[in-house]
Amino acid sequence: MTIELKGRRVTKEVEPETGMTILELALKHDVDWGFSCSRGTCARCRCLVEEGAEFLSEPNDREWDRLDEEELEEGFRLGCQTAVIGMGPVKVRNKPYF
Numbered sequence: 254m255t256i257e258l259k260g261r262r263v264t265k266e267v268e269p270e271t272g273m274t275i276l277e278l279a280l281k282h283d284v285d286w287g288f289s290c291s292r293g294t295c296a297r298c299r300c301l302v303e304e305g306a307e308f309l310s311e312p313n314d315r316e317w318d319r320l321d322e323e324e325l326e327e328g329f330r331l332g333c334q335t336a337v338i339g340m341g342p343v344k345v346r347n348k349p350y351f
């Protein structure tokens with residue numbers, strides 16, 4: 254049961270750690286994940302959850318403010334705001350706007 258983190262060039266399968274955000278996990282494991290603010294405003298950490306959304310926290314107010322409803326429905330999240338809440342297979346790809 255791993256979390257697959259796809260950065261811009263680096264992809265790694267890492268152990269899930271509940272309470273950690275996707276961005277924190279990516280940085281801990283040297284995956285080249287975009288980020289700047291870590292506060293939910295820059296969207297450099299934006300990512301697409303391709304599998305296992307049920308093992309991640311629900312979108313929070315910062316994500317609702319920064320992302321469109323459509324993006325959230327498609328599975329886009331902010332890596333700095335999305336926390337691991339359960340142990341299960343997850344696949345997330347960093348997809349900033351630019």
Ligand code: FES
Pocket residue numbers: 287288289290291292293294295296297298299331332333334
């Ligand atoms: S790092 Fe800026 S929104 Fe996540």
